[in-house]
Amino acid sequence: MRPRPPPGHRVSHQSGATPEIDLLQLMRRRAMLTGSLLRPRSVDDKAHIVANLVEKVFPLVAAGRLAPPVIDSIFAFDDAPEAHRHMESSRHIGKLVLAWDRDLARDVPTR
Numbered sequence: 001m002r003p004r005p006p007p008g009h010r011v012s013h014q015s016g017a018t019p020e021i022d023l024l025q026l027m028r029r030r031a032m033l034t035g036s037l038l039r040p041r042s043v044d045d046k047a048h049i050v051a052n053l054v055e056k057v058f059p060l061v062a063a064g065r066l067a068p069p070v071i072d073s074i075f076a077f078d079d080a081p082e083a084h085r086h087m088e089s090s091r092h093i094g095k096l097v098l099a100w101d102r103d104l105a106r107d108v109p110t111r
Contacts, residue, residue, distance in 0.1 A: 021033070071097055074096075076099060083098060
């Protein structure tokens with residue numbers, strides 16, 4: 001992980017329980033490392049998070065002030081094994097999306 005210079009923020013997910021992090025780089029840039037999981041949180045906590053998203057983030061998305069995510073590919077849920085093989089190949093650039101209903105995702109632009 002390469003932290004941004006202050007006062008940057010980085011939102012990230014590291015797969016696995018033991019990611020490699022260069023702590024010296026974090027200290028040089030006065031960065032902070034925090035962690036959070038949603039699963040163990042209460043329903044009230046999750047509702048508060050959703051309310052904040054609706055109030056603070058969704059308007060930014062609607063106004064075009066946040067860049068949309070880069071979506072590499074959309075796979076039907078039935079094609080999950082194929083999506084997993086594609087992810088393991090490291091040929092993707094951006095997100096891989098599993099769609100329960102392929103028709104719902106057809107209008108989402110991919111790279």
